[in-house]
Amino acid sequence: MDNLASPESEPAPVAPIEPAVCVEPAASLEAAAPVETIAPAEVVTPIEVISPPVLEVRGLRRHFGRVPAVDGVDLNVHEGEIYGFLGVNGAGKTTTIRMLLGIIAAEEGTISLLGETTRRTSVAQKRRIGYVSQEQYFYPWMTCRTLGRFVGAFYPTWDKAEFSRLLAVLEVPEERRVSQLSGGMRAKLALALALAPHPAVLILDEPTAGLDPLARREFMQLIVSQARQHRRTTFFSSHLIDEVERCADRVGIIHQGRMRFEGALAELRETVRRVRIAPGVEFTPGAGFDTWREESSEIERVFVLRAPMAAWSEFIPPAGSSVESLSLEDAFIACVGTRVVAL
Amino acid sequence: MIRGLLEKELRQHGFTFAFLGVLLLGGLVLIGANEMLRRAGGGGFLAVQVLLMLFAPLACLVLGQILIATEFRQKTQLFLEALPLPRWRMLAVKFALGLTSVLGATALALALAWWKSRHAEAMTPRFALVLALKSAGWVWFLFTLCFAHAFLGRYRIMFGVLVLFGIIYAGQSGVEIAAFGPFALVDQRFAFERLILPERALAITAGLGFALAGLGFALGLVRDATVAALLAEKMSSREKVFMTMLVLVGLIVGTVQYDRIKAVAPVQIPGTVETQRGVARVAASAAVDAPSRAETAALEAATRRTADQLGELAEFLRCRSFPPVYIVHRRDLESRERIDGGLKPTQGVMVRVNLTTKKFDDPALQEWMLRHALIIHTGLLAARERNAWVLDGFTWWWAHSQHGKVNALDETALTASRSAMPADFSERSLRRWYSTRKKMGEKKARQFAGIGLAVLTERKGAESVRDFLSAMLGVHEPADTRGWWHDMINPAPARLRAATGWTEADLVREWRAALAEPANPQP
Numbered sequence: 001m002d003n004l005a006s007p008e009s010e011p012a013p014v015a016p017i018e019p020a021v022c023v024e025p026a027a028s029l030e031a032a033a034p035v036e037t038i039a040p041a042e043v044v045t046p047i048e049v050i051s052p053p054v055l056e057v058r059g060l061r062r063h064f065g066r067v068p069a070v071d072g073v074d075l076n077v078h079e080g081e082i083y084g085f086l087g088v089n090g091a092g093k094t095t096t097i098r099m100l101l102g103i104i105a106a107e108e109g110t111i112s113l114l115g116e117t118t119r120r121t122s123v124a125q126k127r128r129i130g131y132v133s134q135e136q137y138f139y140p141w142m143t144c145r146t147l148g149r150f151v152g153a154f155y156p157t158w159d160k161a162e163f164s165r166l167l168a169v170l171e172v173p174e175e176r177r178v179s180q181l182s183g184g185m186r187a188k189l190a191l192a193l194a195l196a197p198h199p200a201v202l203i204l205d206e207p208t209a210g211l212d213p214l215a216r217r218e219f220m221q222l223i224v225s226q227a228r229q230h231r232r233t234t235f236f237s238s239h240l241i242d243e244v245e246r247c248a249d250r251v252g253i254i255h256q257g258r259m260r261f262e263g264a265l266a267e268l269r270e271t272v273r274r275v276r277i278a279p280g281v282e283f284t285p286g287a288g289f290d291t292w293r294e295e296s297s298e299i300e301r302v303f304v305l306r307a308p309m310a311a312w313s314e315f316i317p318p319a320g321s322s323v324e325s326l327s328l329e330d331a332f333i334a335c336v337g338t339r340v341v342a343l
Numbered sequence: 344m345i346r347g348l349l350e351k352e353l354r355q356h357g358f359t360f361a362f363l364g365v366l367l368l369g370g371l372v373l374i375g376a377n378e379m380l381r382r383a384g385g386g387g388f389l390a391v392q393v394l395l396m397l398f399a400p401l402a403c404l405v406l407g408q409i410l411i412a413t414e415f416r417q418k419t420q421l422f423l424e425a426l427p428l429p430r431w432r433m434l435a436v437k438f439a440l441g442l443t444s445v446l447g448a449t450a451l452a453l454a455l456a457w458w459k460s461r462h463a464e465a466m467t468p469r470f471a472l473v474l475a476l477k478s479a480g481w482v483w484f485l486f487t488l489c490f491a492h493a494f495l496g497r498y499r500i501m502f503g504v505l506v507l508f509g510i511i512y513a514g515q516s517g518v519e520i521a522a523f524g525p526f527a528l529v530d531q532r533f534a535f536e537r538l539i540l541p542e543r544a545l546a547i548t549a550g551l552g553f554a555l556a557g558l559g560f561a562l563g564l565v566r567d568a569t570v571a572a573l574l575a576e577k578m579s580s581r582e583k584v585f586m587t588m589l590v591l592v593g594l595i596v597g598t599v600q601y602d603r604i605k606a607v608a609p610v611q612i613p614g615t616v617e618t619q620r621g622v623a624r625v626a627a628s629a630a631v632d633a634p635s636r637a638e639t640a641a642l643e644a645a646t647r648r649t650a651d652q653l654g655e656l657a658e659f660l661r662c663r664s665f666p667p668v669y670i671v672h673r674r675d676l677e678s679r680e681r682i683d684g685g686l687k688p689t690q691g692v693m694v695r696v697n698l699t700t701k702k703f704d705d706p707a708l709q710e711w712m713l714r715h716a717l718i719i720h721t722g723l724l725a726a727r728e729r730n731a732w733v734l735d736g737f738t739w740w741w742a743h744s745q746h747g748k749v750n751a752l753d754e755t756a757l758t759a760s761r762s763a764m765p766a767d768f769s770e771r772s773l774r775r776w777y778s779t780r781k782k783m784g785e786k787k788a789r790q791f792a793g794i795g796l797a798v799l800t801e802r803k804g805a806e807s808v809r810d811f812l813s814a815m816l817g818v819h820e821p822a823d824t825r826g827w828w829h830d831m832i833n834p835a836p837a838r839l840r841a842a843t844g845w846t847e848a849d850l851v852r853e854w855r856a857a858l859a860e861p862a863n864p865q866p
Contacts, residue, residue: 105567123428137419140417141355
């Protein structure tokens with residue numbers, strides 16, 4: 001009991017975390033130039049999707065009562081990539097993540113994590129995952145140091161010095177009680193706890209929820225920087241499009257428990273377009289075109305279609321019609337079928 | 344991993360553990376040093392039994408709350424679940440820590456008692472085995488009960504109250520709880536039984552404990568602990584109201600069902616003289632080996648007089664049944680001494696008196712009988728404070744109206760009550776009758792209340808008053824929640840209004856008017 005409370009040895013000299021690498025949301029589809037590049041260029045390069053999947057999910061299902069929270073989700077997350085898991089509130093993001101962590105069991109489907117395929121993630125697999133939850137339910141009476149000591153007992157790869165270093169870099173006082181930390185500090189503490197065992201995979205469930213814009217950006221910068229430096233596979237969920245656009249190499253869009261899209265951001269931008277049809281013009285999307293959204297008014301009919309690049313190159317719009325590229329936000333809204341409701 | 348969890352629990356709840364430890368040691372010292380317990384025999388093991396009955400339930404309850412309920416209430420189990428730790432192991436550590444703590448405390452208590460008694464008693468291995476198994480069984484039952492109970496989240500207090508109520512009610516209803524499973528392990532033989540192992544009780548306790556532990560683990564693990572997390576959510580106001588109603592209805596229904604299946608054994612008194620008048624039955628017996636002729640005659644006379652009075656009373660109040668009354672003659676009692684036999688309400692009324700003393704006060708006995716029989720008959724409701732003025736008044740009125748045959752409102756009684764009437768006499772005085780009675784004095788208060796009934800008789804007629812008294816004192820009510828419920832939905836003012844058309848305010852107004860000073864007092 002005493003040694004839990006006993007003062008730790010002096011933390012190792014603090015080595016700064018490389019400043020983050022983020023790409024600002026593209027002003028247009030053509031130009032997505034990085035505006036805040038602090039780290040060396042070779043670090044910032046997004047991971048090419050050539051490595052085998054570290055995390056592969058097939059047909060994951062989970063109901064709560066009669067409500068299907070997750071309804072046949074398929075995912076592929078490759079080694080070293082940052083995967084943004086995008087969805088509106090209640091889309092099934094947290095349930096999917098809780099299944100990935102083995103906190104709740106999947107009713108159907110398989111999870112292949114780090115080469116081991118199971119229905120439910122094992123304790124051995126969990127030891128190689130770092131996790132930051134949406135809300136932090138730490139023991140309020142613990143100090144950051146005692147919390148680190150407690151959590152460290154569960155990870156054979158726990159690096160006490162790294163934990164102290166992370167706390168110092170993140171400016172979280174080690175001797176402060178959790179109850180005395182702000183929301184942002186708690187999130188940082190959670191990140192330090194998740195990173196200290198050098199996990200192969202980092203999973204974050206809306207980690208910036210509740211943080212102010214500055215803290216949110218700072219937090220995501222840290223995550224990206226860590227992922228790039230250590231080539232750590234990072235899977236984070238969010239409903240903030242700009243956050244995902246800035247940080248993720250690939251995205252998965254989940255809606256009503258089903259995956260609506262999975263691929264690179266560029267692919268999303270290139271394959272999803274808006275077609276405006278003039279009134280009185282007959283138009284039916286051809287084979288290979290997936291209609292994500294369709295709206296009609298007296299002025300025009302608007303289709304948001306998804307099709308392979310080859311199909312778009314051969315696509316000839318009807319006379320008086322136009323084809324437009326979409327921002328990620330527009331593509332996301334079209335994907336999840338959200339409609340603007342006038343009050 | 345386990346060490347980390349244990350350290351966490353001990354550090355988190357260190358103060359509570361220390362408090363329980365101090366309580367245990369303090370209790371041991373105090374009880375062990377108690378001269379009365381030493382005189383009662385059983386050495387220090389009687390002290391251990393007291394500890395097992397008082398300390399162990401408290402410790403188990405507290406441990407269940409801090410180890411399980413607090414974790415789920417603060418949602419910190421979500422933090423533990425995210426760690427590479429099987430959920431069952433998290434629960435198992437908590438279970439093992441709690442159980443070990445209570446068992447350790449029990450072992451310490453037994454060891455201290457053993458050491459204390461080593462020179463006074465023959466300490467055999469068999470005796471040690473019997474004591475250890477019985478203590479461990481009892482603690483096992485208590486802890487598993489509290490462990491499962493802690494998972495009930497927001498329903499745990501309600502469930503605890505129900506269990507407690509059920510045990511108390513069952514005990515009062517004559518169920519031999521002490522003979523059942525875990526309770527049999529800590530019965531009155533605990534400190535004295537040296538040879539016989541209560542194998543059946545131990546087996547039941549073990550099975551019950553396993554079932555409760557299984558229930559606890561099931562609640563904590565089923566559907567990935569979402570059930571336990573859901574139960575730990577706070578109760579909404581609407582749910583609170585609903586659950587309260589559910590508990591009340593459950594208690595009433597349970598009580599009714601229980602009373603239906605359970606019959607109370609009738610009282611058997613040897614050498615009984617019995618008399619029946621209508622629904623009233625009076626039995627008398629002498630608590631002596633060979634009653635004298637005078638004693639037998641006194642018994643017969645007493646039963647006859649009492650039966651006559653109670654029979655007439657039951658008829659007046661239109662009682663369909665009446666509790667049996669038992670008179671036990673004891674030579675050793677003083678003339679004014681009356682001892683309540685302490686029967687259960689369903690068994691009737693028993694009084695122990697000396698019928699053959701020269702100064703034997705029969706009217707006082709008759710009044711005592713009347714009061715107690717009516718209290719028992721009404722399921723104790725007649726003695727409820729807001730109804731008690733009717734009972735007090737009736738005992739006076741019944742005697743002074745010659746059992747309802749004449750007007751009791753004479754000037755002597757009025758004059759006596761006039762001075763006794765409180766200045767602030769109102770409906771509130773009736774509702775708080777015991778306070779009013781305390782201010783006035785018991786005898787005066789009875790006369791005062793009797794005057795109220797007499798006023799009612801004069802103004803509203805004898806039949807109306809009889810209806811009112813019949814509704815208040817003639818209706819048999821069970822002495823449980825059903826009676827309480829009936830009294831709540833149909834209180835005394837409602838019965839007064841139904842029978843006489845008067846509200847309490849009307850009655851008080853006329854009552855005061857009758858007791859007002861005469862306009863032209865005679866010189």
